Amino acid sequence: MLMRYLKGYSLLLIASLVACSKSSTTTTYVGNWVKRSEFEGVARSGAASFVIDNKAYVGTGYDGENRLQDFWAYDVDLNQWTQKAPFIGSARNGAVGMTIGSKGYVGTGYDGRDKLKDFYEYDATTNSWAQKADFAGTARYGAVGFGLKNNLGYISTGYDGNWLKDNWEYNPATNSWQQAQSLTSGKRTDASVFVIGNRAYVCMGTANSTFVNDFYVFDGDSKNWTQLNYIDNVSDSSFDDSYNFKGSGAASFAMNGKGYIVSGTKGSLSTAVWEYDPNTDRWTQKTDFEGAARTGACGFSIKERGFVVLGVSNNMPLDDMREFHPFEEYNKND
Template structure:
């Protein structure tokens, strides 16, 4: 049986990495600024979604308990406010997305069971409503994202772990409250992958399967219901563009701002603080200034008002509640 949410592995990883940065920060571009700490208890593997440039973050695991509380972050106020608690079973490694002005959270792991229930959050009413159960197998560690198809917004859950590693892809229709299986990922199975959305395409990379880090990378177009294979995130070619690529791993935070995608932290051979920027125009990655918080995995990444953030996470036995904002174009400043 697979060790669910393998925190023993995280402990080993943290000893290997000793929470050190992957490389020096002074020769790279980008700057991290510490923002308001998450106001709930420190945790990892939380679910999130963004509505009207406000980030909603909740559920997760504090090292002892699975959680149900939910919080909203106001970018302009740099402030967290508690909202109605998630009504389902307390869980970690759930998935979320926003569509049609509502937030959605489902699936995950409650400490004993893989889950397939699914709920909608209405920010105007500050209330949750149970919706149609996820139609795929009960699972955790899936990616959640939203895309527009034929002018309407849909949510998606893809990949994950149900006792086996997965590559299937499911579309949720908020109007019909129904799930439809769409084109599976055309590359390897995985759990704990990362996703970001640029120009109405979802980019899925990283993850782990069969005790190995996944190195393939693809984008999904909902209108065409088609996956496009992109360049691998490891150094496998004879060309020079990927000579520095060394960031294949899992449980990393991800977000997209100003037409580029970002991957931060996660687990490789140990805990990572590396930050990589993806340019879809060139299909190339550039290493940026390292994450300035402690090395961690299962943190949460989100973007609001073209600003990228990383919050929460764990270094095995130590959950975090700090939050950091990344400016990819700024010069590194060690004093802010």
Template sequence: MLMRYLKGYSLLLVASLMACSKSSTTTDKIGNWIKRSEFEGVGRSAAASFVIDNKAYVGTGYDGENRLQDFWVYDVDLNQWTQKAALPGVGRSGAVGMAMAGKGYVGTGYDGLNKLSDFYQYDPASNTWARKADFAGTARYGAVSFALNDKGYIATGYDGNWLKDNWRYDPASNAWTQVQSLTSGKRQDGNAFVIGNKAYVCMGTANGTYVSDFYAFDGGTETWTALRAIDNVSDQSYDDNYNFKGSGAAAFAMRGLGYIATGTKTGLSTAVWEYNPGTDLWVQKTDFEGAARNGATGFTVKDRGFVVLGTSSSQPFDNMFEFDPTAPYNQYD
């Protein structure tokens, strides 16, 4: 009887310690993840996305066997995905997407054999794609993209070498112009998010290592400014030190702040970091509540941030979560 009691007490003690351990990892950070409608297509990684009229468009990517062309739109009010016209050309992963003047754009990427430079415009009114002037830089995948002042930009990536060049696309003239390259920090599989009239680029890999450089690109002057590195644990001039350099993360911006979630660091990660451009500081937030993953897609609709898709080893995911950065953690939603 005593042994049975002690065994039961031990089980309760272990359960209690586990609960305390979970509490210590969730309550000491702010933010809450909420599960939303699963992506209706097959699970995949390295998809392209853009947002038009408060709807998110996500497509292409790699499902572990095939490079894909299908595209889907997410309606945040209905919490529902609907299939749209597929991207022309070949299926691809590692492509970029952006939106300008009410149209979406997708280009570059990798089809499993070739690096790509083709570039397409999507019209949501007619649900049709039109081929536009090919990207003027070298064919590549793993680039970053962003839109400022109704102009699109494609920067960095991999064409057989790691890159730091930057190209502007003008939809009015259907023409590409090379603008200022990053000062340093060649990379592939980096991240970009936009706050105001600036794009912020960080993370990625080059020369077999993770990149720690962090830059802001000003849409008015078309120049880059180096910001505080994301690997500064040895810099004693800062009170707050951190290191979250990695690649293949999801990025989005909302409420004037930027967010990086998941990706590969020393291994697959669920870590979430919030960037404040006013202080040039990052703060760690509540971990992503889905499985750790690489190659997920982030987007913002109606000032609400989402992370969808991604892969872990050979397992592609189709689930999606919304992040509320100011809400307390709730394990039941």
């Protein structure tokens, strides 16, 4: 696992791009991807992101040669990127990013030599970073981070030399960490997470060199995990999940009360897009991502609009961004 991060999501074991594009299937799915302003910094994968006041902040990551510290803000109304104060921690990839209240947070990751546990807060009002109490779990990369409505943040799963399922709660009011309930099972690294209401949904990832298919939700009120249906449980009962669902390094976001998983590596790279409905606990396949198949991309939502940016494809870092319209029909000309 360490060699993967030494190359920064370079995917040494992947020899070809996949399949699962609109040209390779006769099935028609609903949804349309629209190109938006390219990320203005250098192309990269394994970046961290968070959203504050309807702007997305994206930074750190790996460009194929160097780990990075620069940070950029995306204004959805202007469709423009603006450079912000650089991250003050060491350059890294595989870190978590999350929003708690009105502040953004970045921590953990890999700097090219060591797994990390330092943790930082970003204030968009002053455009400044401040170091906070170190993450109380083991130093790691490939974890998931999420903030919930109770103004608490969490870092869970990842890889510290072993696959992990522990979960840690951060309270910005006291600048302190405490251990929360771990996943019932489901150790993993490079998982995906999205938040709907006051619940965080964690799926995908790898453990013991195998893609995992169990799926959990963490309730911010009860502070308990509940296991949901395996991600094999999709709307189309004839679907072969081994082809384009189970995997790792997928981008994720939530909008309009539903969660989305985009692209990632699934034995080889995929462009598949899946929508989760928490009311039915089922997944539905949507129109494939229209950019190159990739892993290590960032997903975020602003004003109930979902975006995917960056990533790496066949060792080539990417800087393109697309917005997903889940109810529109596919239009190849946008």
